[in-house]
Amino acid sequence: MFPQPSNSNQHLVYTKPLSVQGSSALVPVENGEFTKADMIIRESQKLQDDLRSLGMKIKQHEDKLSLLTTEKSQLDDAILHLQVAIGKSKSSSTAKIGNADDLHITTEEEVNKQILQHEKSAAGILCQVKTHHGAQASLLGLTQDVVGVVAMLGKVEDDNLSRLFSEYLGVETVLAIVCRTYEGVKALELYDKEGYINKSCGLHGLGASIGRPLDGRFLVICLESLRPYAGKYVVDDSQRKLDILNPRLPNGECPAGFIGFAVNMINIDNRYLFCLTPSGYGLRETLFYNLFSRLQVYKTRAEMIQALPCISDGALSLDGGMIRSCGVFSLGNREAVDVRFPRPERPLGLDQHIEMERQMMNTQWKKDKVFDDLKREKTMLDMAKFSFNKKKSDFLKYLATSSSYATQVQTAPYLHQ
Template sequence: MASPPLPSQIVELNCKVMEEKLKSLGSEVNRHEDNLRFLKSEINAIEEACVDLAIKLGNYHSSVAAVMNNDTSAQEAEERTVRSILDQDRTAAAIICQLKLRSELASKMPLMKDILGFVATLGKVNNDNLSRLLAEYLGMDNMLALVCKTYNGVKGLEKYDKDGIIDKSSGIHGLGRSVGKLLNGRFTVFCLENLRPFSGDVNIDDPQRKLILHRPRFPGGESPAGFLDFAVNMIHLDRAHLSCLTASGHGLRETLFYSLFSHLQVYKTRSDIQRALPLINDGAVSLDGGILKPNGSFCLGDSKNLEVKFPVSLEVSSSPENILEMEGQVKLKNWEKERLLEDMKREEDLLKEVKELYSKQKQELMDYLTRPELTQAPHDSSTIPSPATPGSNPFGAKPSHKRRY
């Protein structure tokens, strides 16, 4: 014998109680998901800080190792680069380099005052592999390129007659004749004030004024394995070159070197580049010789050993006291990461538990609404709210936009 239908007031009350409980569980689900997102962002920030510290520590230890192995000093490395430029006979760089060595002669030439130097001598790196790779990436023309402060300096390098023919008795051609060198072929010149500068921010607290660039990250938030840094931030500038600014206040890093490297990424190995391909837009190089151009083409085969490379700076930029402090920061951040991972595990367990309760509560409500004594109730079903309507929040609660953790 079928049970008599329940009064509509009782049905509505029971549904309301069950739906309120369902809504509360939905809010709990949202809260735990918010907590997990917050914890993940905190872990990402710690991992990024650890990568920065690892790069600094690696640079320090590689510099110390080079000094211990009696490698050439920074001054000797720069002199070696200058000698390699002088060996590039009949080039604009060799002519200007020779004139700069003759300081008495250069001081009498107004043209020389606007020439800051050459790309190869305006920056240093702390790794010989990196020096060779960046030189190969840029090519000899760019490595030997002259760098002028203003466009007036560029105009002074060459004069033309009324037919557009180069006047070989003036400008850099005339200077070459003065030192017994005849310039042959084209040459590249960069004008600092005409280069479009980096549009982002510069880290003013960094002694090297490095560019603030966002590290590549996969959708899950993790950094690609083997990523070291952006090439533009791995160039070391001497104090004199750091103080060299354009009229608009931009330095060499955000003008010349950003123009040359843009967002070029540096990795440890070719395999690291291959795994990070979806995150690379402006090319990449790896310390084991891999080169990926910005147009997506790979440079395969044996690497070139260009005669002109960036000087390798073996100067230790951080004191041992700072190194001990950084090593302590790494330990502290790793400890913080472990605590956050434990918190994430607890939140994941709680989220799983609440989701199971939510599913169980939703099923109970559905079972209640389909009981025979309810379905027999005449014309009262329209007053019974549905536990979930199409397109509604499945948890019956608005997602929280505030961090509640």
């Protein structure tokens, strides 16, 4: 029905589109030569191999950049932790605010005397009983669940910081009584059938018995009722400091002058670091985290103001600046708070300070090296991406050219002699 072509002089031509993906579609011609289609396939395969190789290089550079970025972030955090420790050792000499009388070292014994001056306070009554009737005080049912007074449960290595923290919290909070459970809270104050305070029982009765009648309201903090910090802790830190992410400005940099978080600047006695509540928490993640939350500390007021975009839970500066919460500023003269946190018995020594300076220099050197590696890796990534895009453009152009040839072959009629 159709004319039959001559078998002797016929050229064999594929009528389906040529594939540039494979390498097996060889088109034989006379004398064993390959057709142009095979050349297209081989060149296409080479371009694809080049693209694949460049893509793998890009992935390798991106992975290396990711690792270096993580390492740089870890070094940034390490530097900030060292700055906190170094800053605390220097702050008493670099931030002398107010009269010289306000800068003397505050001992635990002195804080106890400060509390005793508040004669008709709940804290004053407890300290009075503990000071003069220590053995009997431990046997009193109403004090067995009491951990202590806030001002006596933490220590601050610098008197200027101690004053700032006390001013931020206020005298009422610094003198608050801390109990482990709500049963301890109930034991401090009892009521009669009409709902009035029974002045002969609890802390009221104790105060009356020693000639210090309790006057006015007083704060009691129940540890088991507080919502504890739920994050991680700083690795290998004997004080179990909270591993809180350092603040970052919109450009990703840590604000200048940032020293640390107030909650991590409180030194806590080892007996209060673990298992103080029924759930096993210590004072830092319960009491002090609820008092300070993520309160930030800066060297100067100017640096604190510059860091406003990344301050969410308030901030303090060593020269007296205070932001109580986001958008709430405390202005005016500093208040003279007469109850402060004591200093640790063994303050930071010179040898420790020198060692921290050495660690700081070493960590900074590592950070500079990582930063140089980051720049070099970024340059190599940009070059790999440029080569990839250029090769991809060549490949697409080649595909367009080979597609035109394949279309001509597909539509060509049978060839005759």
